[in-house]
Amino acid sequence: MTKKPLILITNDDGVYAPGIRFLIETIRQIGDVLVVAPDKPQSAMGHAVTIQVPLRLHMLKEEPGYREYSCNGTPADCVKLAEKVILRGKPDLIVSGINHGSNASINVLYSGTMAAVIEGAMENVPAVGFSLNDYSHMADFSHCAKIITSVASSVLKNGLPDGVCLNVNIPALNGIPLKGIKVTRQAKAFWDENFDERKDPHKRDYYWLRGEFVNLETEEDNDHWAINNHYVSIVPVQIDLTAHHMIDTIKNWELEA
Numbered sequence: 001m002t003k004k005p006l007i008l009i010t011n012d013d014g015v016y017a018p019g020i021r022f023l024i025e026t027i028r029q030i031g032d033v034l035v036v037a038p039d040k041p042q043s044a045m046g047h048a049v050t051i052q053v054p055l056r057l058h059m060l061k062e063e064p065g066y067r068e069y070s071c072n073g074t075p076a077d078c079v080k081l082a083e084k085v086i087l088r089g090k091p092d093l094i095v096s097g098i099n100h101g102s103n104a105s106i107n108v109l110y111s112g113t114m115a116a117v118i119e120g121a122m123e124n125v126p127a128v129g130f131s132l133n134d135y136s137h138m139a140d141f142s143h144c145a146k147i148i149t150s151v152a153s154s155v156l157k158n159g160l161p162d163g164v165c166l167n168v169n170i171p172a173l174n175g176i177p178l179k180g181i182k183v184t185r186q187a188k189a190f191w192d193e194n195f196d197e198r199k200d201p202h203k204r205d206y207y208w209l210r211g212e213f214v215n216l217e218t219e220e221d222n223d224h225w226a227i228n229n230h231y232v233s234i235v236p237v238q239i240d241l242t243a244h245h246m247i248d249t250i251k252n253w254e255l256e257a
Contacts, residue, residue, distance in 0.1 A: 004032045004065065005030070005031040005032070005091075005092035005093060006033075006087075006091045006093075007027050007032065007033050007034070007091060007092065007093045007094070008034050008035075008036065008083075008091040008093070009024055009027060009033055009035045009036075009094075009096070010037045010079060010096050011037050011075065011112075011113060012041070012042045012043050012044075012045060012074075012075045012099065012111065012116070013041055013042075013099065013100055014040050015035070015037035015038065015068070015070045017041075018137065018138065018139065019097055019098035019099060019139070019141060020037055020097070022098060022141040022144065023095060023130065023148065024068075026144070026148045027148065027152060028066065029149065030149060030153055031093070031156075032065040033065065033066050034067050034068075034069075034086065034091065035060075035066075035068040035069065036057070036070075036078040036079070036082040036086065037070060037075075037078060038070070038074065038078060038112075039058070039071060039072050040072075042074050042075055043112055044110045044112065045112040046109065046110050046111070046112065046115055047115040047118065048112075048115075049073075049077055049080070050072075050073040050074060050077050053072075055072060055077055056072050057070070057071055057081060057086070058070045058071075067086075074115070075096065075112040075119075076112075076116060076119045078116060079094065079120060079123075080119065083125075091125060092156060093126050093152060094117060094119075094120035094128070095128050095130065095152060096113045096114070096127070096129045096130070097113050097130035097132075098130045098131065098141055098148075098170075099111070099113040099131035100132065100134065100139055102131055102132075102133040102169055102227060103129065103169060104131075104167075104169045104186075104187060104224045104227055104233060104235075105188070105215070105222070105223060105224050106186075106189050106190055106191065108167055108186065108237060111129070111131075113129045113131060114237070117129040117167070117237075118237065118239055120165060121160075121163050121237070121238075121239050122163070124162045126155045126159055126160045127160075127165040127166070128151055128155055128166040128168060129165070129166065129167050130144065130147075130148060130168050131167075131168070131170065132169075132172060133169060133170065133172045133227050140173045142173070147170055147181070151168055163239045164238050164239075165236075165239075166234055167186075167223070167233075167236075168232065168234050168235075169223055169226075169232070170227070171227045171228075171230050171231070171232070176230050177230070178230055178231070178232060179231050180231055180232070181231065181232040181233075182226045182231045182233055182234070183234050184221055184222050184223045184225075184226050184233045184234065185221060185223070185235060186235055186237075187216075187223055187225065188217055188222075189214060189215040189216055189217065190213075190214055190216075191212070192211055192214050193210070194211065195207040195209055195210070196208040196210055223235050
């Protein structure tokens with residue numbers, strides 16, 4: 001008998017979010033599954049880890065080929081606990097999502113979904129983050145199954161280089177068929193942010209962050225363009241943030257110690 005791959009699933013929308021429930025159902029078709037996911041939404045947590053309070057795991061379900069836990073920590077915490085406490089080893093693959101909303105462009109730096117994937121890359125475990133460009137809690141994920149199965153199976157077959165993971169963004173269903181899959185780069189964009197200032201009933205100030213996404217790109221080889229033109233985008237992401245092209249330039253500065 002062929003041993004099934006062991007696949008770790010997590011997310012940042014919480015263990016009961018529709019996106020992760022769909023991801024679990026899909027991934028169980030290709031391997032044994034361990035779910036370790038936050039017990040509440042952890043969106044935009046980035047790569048935060050918990051050091052101020054104890055971390056706790058709560059088993060929700062166990063059956064042959066499947067175990068599911070909730071955790072009071074962040075997505076990165078979930079991956080660490082899965083490897084260091086539950087498995088005491090590494091899974092064959094980590095998948096995170098399906099995120100309710102895009103993680104294209106600069107959003108990859110804020111994303112808890114992608115933080116879990118990057119945590120896997122730091123441990124040299126093949127890892128993929130899946131996001132759907134639909135922020136609705138009741139988004140339609142039905143067209144994501146074939147994409148998830150194809151990408152996950154390909155990563156299991158081919159592997160990924162150490163320190164590299166994949167950021168997969170899927171267009172929302174809007175009556176237009178998907179045109180295909182493009183391997184892209186991260187678009188150059190940013191959030192033009194400000195704060196909505198309000199007062200509570202005691203006349204104390206409080207603030208809600210808001211902003212508008214600004215895309216600076218006109219080319220067609222980036223993730224933002226792809227999903228807006230009905231293509232699935234796959235961006236290879238690396239954990240090395242070094243700006244290698246600047247090393248020689250800075251060496252020529254007149255620096256003193």
